Amino acid sequence: MVKVPRGPTRDVIVKAAISLFNTKGYDGTSIRDIAAEAKVNAANIAYYFRNKQGLLEYCLTSFYEIYIEELEKGYSLLDKGAEFCLKNIVERLLRYQCEHPQLTRLILREMSIDSQMVREIMSTYLVKERYYFRKVLEKGIEANEFRRHSVPYSILQIKGLLSMPFLNTQYVSEVLYVFPHEKYFADKYTSEIHRWINAVLCKEHNGNREHLMLL
Amino acid sequence: MVKVPRGPTRDVIVKAAISLFNTKGYDGTSIRDIAAEAKVNAANIAYYFRNKQGLLEYCLTSFYEIYIEELEKGYSLLDKGAEFCLKNIVERLLRYQCEHPQLTRLILREMSIDSQMVREIMSTYLVKERYYFRKVLEKGIEANEFRRHSVPYSILQIKGLLSMPFLNTQYVSEVLYVFPHEKYFADKYTSEIHRWINAVLCKEHNGNREHLMLL
DNA sequence: AGAGGAGAATTTGTCGTTATTTTTATAGAG
DNA sequence: CTCTATAAAAATAACGACAAATTCTCCTCT
Numbered sequence: 001m002v003k004v005p006r007g008p009t010r011d012v013i014v015k016a017a018i019s020l021f022n023t024k025g026y027d028g029t030s031i032r033d034i035a036a037e038a039k040v041n042a043a044n045i046a047y048y049f050r051n052k053q054g055l056l057e058y059c060l061t062s063f064y065e066i067y068i069e070e071l072e073k074g075y076s077l078l079d080k081g082a083e084f085c086l087k088n089i090v091e092r093l094l095r096y097q098c099e100h101p102q103l104t105r106l107i108l109r110e111m112s113i114d115s116q117m118v119r120e121i122m123s124t125y126l127v128k129e130r131y132y133f134r135k136v137l138e139k140g141i142e143a144n145e146f147r148r149h150s151v152p153y154s155i156l157q158i159k160g161l162l163s164m165p166f167l168n169t170q171y172v173s174e175v176l177y178v179f180p181h182e183k184y185f186a187d188k189y190t191s192e193i194h195r196w197i198n199a200v201l202c203k204e205h206n207g208n209r210e211h212l213m214l215l
Numbered sequence: 216m217v218k219v220p221r222g223p224t225r226d227v228i229v230k231a232a233i234s235l236f237n238t239k240g241y242d243g244t245s246i247r248d249i250a251a252e253a254k255v256n257a258a259n260i261a262y263y264f265r266n267k268q269g270l271l272e273y274c275l276t277s278f279y280e281i282y283i284e285e286l287e288k289g290y291s292l293l294d295k296g297a298e299f300c301l302k303n304i305v306e307r308l309l310r311y312q313c314e315h316p317q318l319t320r321l322i323l324r325e326m327s328i329d330s331q332m333v334r335e336i337m338s339t340y341l342v343k344e345r346y347y348f349r350k351v352l353e354k355g356i357e358a359n360e361f362r363r364h365s366v367p368y369s370i371l372q373i374k375g376l377l378s379m380p381f382l383n384t385q386y387v388s389e390v391l392y393v394f395p396h397e398k399y400f401a402d403k404y405t406s407e408i409h410r411w412i413n414a415v416l417c418k419e420h421n422g423n424r425e426h427l428m429l430l
Numbered sequence: 431a432g433a434g435g436a437g438a439a440t441t442t443g444t445c446g447t448t449a450t451t452t453t454t455a456t457a458g459a460g
Numbered sequence: 461c462t463c464t465a466t467a468a469a470a471a472t473a474a475c476g477a478c479a480a481a482t483t484c485t486c487c488t489c490t
Contacts, residue, residue: 023329025330108383111383113324157376160376161372167323195415200415
């Protein structure tokens with residue numbers, strides 16, 4: 001965990017860094033770029049975050065701290081039923097990701113690189129994430145709410161459904177064209193994933209067969 | 216399209232480049248890295264591919280040429296029904312991607328960066344890809360095979376399902392643990408997506424409600 | 431006055447690229 | 461078959477640009 005001095009300059013730097021990492025990639029962004037974008041001196045970044053890697057670590061951890069908190073809030077509802085719990089988790093995570101689309105995209109991308117650095121930073125969070133998902137799905141099968149299915153595969157699918165909209169702007173732009181108000185996107189997309197949960201995971205379910213048309 | 220001299224050295228370079236781009240990212244890989252990995256001199260890369268970007272272009276286009284060909288082969292079966300056609304497309308694309316996991320991952324990652332370069336190289340192929348998917352889905356709705364649904368959203372989902380396994384090795388490793396023989400992964404995963412097509416897209420369908428359990 | 435935050439300059443290293451040279455392969459003439 | 465002219469392929473060396481990190485200097489508060 002990175003310990004970082006506080007101050008208004010710090011937040012300006014973080015904001016600029018996230019934006020640039022997002023559009024140009026971590027390796028493609030220089031400290032000078034960030035300094036220019038944030039309108040601060042390059043040496044300040046070293047002061048606040050020790051070095052470039054420290055800045056990235058701070059961005060990632062500060063995001064995932066909250067992300068896992070949201071996940072845990074949803075998970076705490078497991079006693080109200082696996083389906084309800086899973087849908088709540090999906091809603092929370094999606095809303096949070098929609099509030100931080102740049103970071104979400106950045107993480108998805110940098111995670112796919114074999115740099116030990118990002119892997120190490122994230123691995124703790126990812127283990128937790130998978131753990132909670134697995135518990136919910138297993139509980140659902142146990143409680144006869146969900147059909148028997150391959151849990152790791154379903155986790156992979158859920159994670160994919162949650163990640164997709166942030167990964168490829170080309171495809172998302174088409175969806176956003178259909179859902180023009182971005183602020184409603186989280187809600188709309190949440191309900192789409194809920195329909196997926198109904199159709200693929202749940203056993204026979206009232207309303208399961210309703211039309212998928214949203215337009 | 217890039218015109219590139221032939222020769223055994225060229226293929227060695229391409230192989231090394233794909234491997235390194237995949238693990239370290241395009242910006243994170245230097246021409247010297249590639250040269251070292253391929254055990255050739257750095258200047259040869261410039262000789263063969265003009266410059267670093269030329270090398271990337273060659274990697275991407277040579278992949279996507281075949282990718283689109285496979286897509287078109289599947290699309291040509293549209294008169295045999297939208298469901299059949301879509302499943303065939305999925306099977307082809309997934310098999311092809313499984314044969315080139317590194318390139319698939321590389322493309323997914325670099326596409327998500329706002330570099331005009333990659334975007335420009337890929338845009339033609341992506342337009343074609345979306346066009347074919349859209350046609351198949353619209354045909355399916357028209358022919359009353361598929362339920363009415365949001366086509367752009369479904370394309371996003373299909374594309375996501377196809378991309379997921381290559382994006383995040385952490386999650387995939389769990390799936391591969393379940394399906395230990397990698398060569399069968401394409402088949403297994405294809406059948407999972409087929410089940411998705413049945414559950415989410417198709418109207419009432421015999422065998423639709425069978426268990427999803429694969430183990 | 432002194433501590434700590436911010437800017438400037440310097441150092442060191444690496445990047446992509448190019449210009450040039452050396453080696454290898456190919457083909458034609460004697 | 462040999463020798464040489466010619467082109468292709470590969471290796472070498474070096475340039476200019478810019479990156480990150482470090483150090484030094486200046487400024488501003490209490």
